[in-house]
Amino acid sequence: xxxxxxxxxxxxxxxxxxxxxxxxxxxxxxxxxxxxxxxxxxxxxxxxxxxxxxxxxxxxxxxxxxxxxxxxxxxxxxxxxxxxxxxxxxxxxxxxxxxxxxxxxxxxxxxxxxxxxxxxxxxxxxxxxxxxxxxxxxxxxxxxxxxxxxxxxxxxxxxxxxxxxxxxxxxxxxxxxxxxxxxxxxxxxxxxxxx
Numbered sequence: 001x002x003x004x005x006x007x008x009x010x011x012x013x014x015x016x017x018x019x020x021x022x023x024x025x026x027x028x029x030x031x032x033x034x035x036x037x038x039x040x041x042x043x044x045x046x047x048x049x050x051x052x053x054x055x056x057x058x059x060x061x062x063x064x065x066x067x068x069x070x071x072x073x074x075x076x077x078x079x080x081x082x083x084x085x086x087x088x089x090x091x092x093x094x095x096x097x098x099x100x101x102x103x104x105x106x107x108x109x110x111x112x113x114x115x116x117x118x119x120x121x122x123x124x125x126x127x128x129x130x131x132x133x134x135x136x137x138x139x140x141x142x143x144x145x146x147x148x149x150x151x152x153x154x155x156x157x158x159x160x161x162x163x164x165x166x167x168x169x170x171x172x173x174x175x176x177x178x179x180x181x182x183x184x185x186x187x188x189x190x191x192x193x194x195x
Contacts, residue, residue: 004057006065007154010084011076012101013050016147019173020074021052023151024158026168028056031160036063049080074154076133076147077101078117090125095154095192097133097146129153129195136187142177145184152188162189 009021021037028035035056040049053065067086075081075096088094096118106113121128131153133146140149148169155165162185169181 002071004060005055005071005158006069007054007056007072007074007158008065008070008084008087009052009054009074009076010080011050011097012080013048015050015076015101016144017050017052017076020076020147020151021054023148023165023168023172024154025054025056026172027155027160027164028054028158030164030168034058034060036060038063049083051084072154072157074150076150079103079114082114082117082120085120085124088121088124088126093127093129093157094121095129095131095150095157097150098130099132099134099146129192131188131191133188136191137184140180140183140187142180142184145177145181148181148184149188149191152185152190153192155185155189156192162186 009017011017018039025035025037033056037052037054039052053063055063065087068089070087070092073084073088073094075094078096078100081094081096100113118128133149136149137143137146165185166182170178173181
């Protein structure tokens with residue numbers, strides 16, 4: 001693992017992006033890194049874009065990621081992955097949920113959902129790992145764990161022990177949801193390892 005790095009979380013309101021970034025931040029802190037994060041909610045409650053910046057290293061002074069410097073993007077929806085393309089570079093890894101959430105203009109038929117979004121990343125030489133987090137969450141028994149499945153997938157690209165993430169879930173998630181979230185994390189980790 002690099003001694004410092006930048007992880008960008010992006011998606012749509014209601015997908016659990018803030019919990020995903022919090023679990024990751026605590027895993028980094030528990031592993032001895034300094035970590036800072038910042039969130040932009042925007043119109044989150046109305047299904048709008050949500051982004052969280054997370055930076056880690058020996059000492060971090062600002063949580064904001066500059067364009068072109070994200071090491072990892074964890075995108076909870078494909079179009080939201082494309083929205084933050086300017087933050088990526090050829091060494092970036094994009095872990096993207098293959099689920100589509102249609103914005104109002106697409107849902108009403110005014111605009112078409114872009115085809116081949118994944119190809120846009122690959123054409124720029126950016127490594128893309130597609131994960132069907134919704135399906136993984138369904139398999140473990142709770143659709144609301146898709147966000148933690150995405151953290152599990154992302155964990156394959158940071159050199160932290162999976163036990164650190166599981167410990168954070170144990171201490172930061174409400175007791176009644178701990179076991180199901182641990183299962184989702186492990187399912188996401190396994191799915192990304194298989195890619």
